[in-house]
Amino acid sequence: MKVYLGRAVSGELGPRSLEAIQLAHRALKEYGAAILAERVADPDYRPGFDRPELIAEMMHRELLEADAGCMEMTGRSTGVGFEAGWLLGRGRPVLALYDADMPPASAVVRFPPFDHCVPFGYHDLMEVGGAVTDFCRTIAAHAAYRAEG
Numbered sequence: 387m388k389v390y391l392g393r394a395v396s397g398e399l400g401p402r403s404l405e406a407i408q409l410a411h412r413a414l415k416e417y418g419a420a421i422l423a424e425r426v427a428d429p430d431y432r433p434g435f436d437r438p439e440l441i442a443e444m445m446h447r448e449l450l451e452a453d454a455g456c457m458e459m460t461g462r463s464t465g466v467g468f469e470a471g472w473l474l475g476r477g478r479p480v481l482a483l484y485d486a487d488m489p490p491a492s493a494v495v496r497f498p499p500f501d502h503c504v505p506f507g508y509h510d511l512m513e514v515g516g517a518v519t520d521f522c523r524t525i526a527a528h529a530a531y532r533a534e535g
Contacts, residue, residue, distance in 0.1 A: 387419050387453050387454065387522065387526065388419070388420040388421075388422055388452050388454075389414055389421055389452065389453065389522070390422045390449060390473065391407065391414070391427060392426060392457040392469045392470065393406075393426045393461075393463075394460075395431070395463070395466075396463070397464060397465065397466075398461040398462040398463070400458070400461040400488060400490075401485070401488065402460070402485050402511060403485070405511055406460075406511060407427050407458045408427050408429075409514040409518075410427075410456050410458065410514055410515070412515065413518035416519075417519055417522045422448040422452055423445070449472055452473060452478060453478060453529075454478055454480065454481075454525050455469065455479070455481070456480070456481045457480060457481065457482055457483065459484050460483075460485040462490075462491055470503070474502065474503055478502070479524075480502070481517065481518065482495050483506050483508065483517065484496070484506070484508075486508055487509060506521075
């Protein structure tokens with residue numbers, strides 16, 4: 387399973403967003419998922435290092451490869467919303483993580499209009515890993531069920 391990792395990069399990052407995406411990254415690795423856009427878990431990653439055309443090219447390739455998405459959506463970011471919407475529009479499941487103590491500005495993150503978008507508000511950062519693992523297990527079980535049927 388290939389999972390696209392996303393968070394606000396050039397927009398407003400939530401106060402615990404980076405830690406949350408790093409914990410999600412760790413849980414995906416432990417689960418054995420292939421991680422796309424793994425650069426967003428790097429605390430030193432900042433926009434502007436690469437040409438915008440290169441970023442768009444990488445994003446396009448990685449989104450096409452993704453079986454699912456795991457997004458930290460506490461902050462304000464057009465990009466992470468675009469990425470989640472792109473995946474959801476193609477029927478790929480998305481785990482939308484957000485800080486429950488500082489809910490995202492958009493109610494769509496907390497109450498998504500798609501069944502295959504799973505919102506998860508964490509109060510404690512230690513809840514993130516379990517939510518990611520549960521999400522991966524659900525996707526794997528669903529894929530196995532479809533393969534049988």
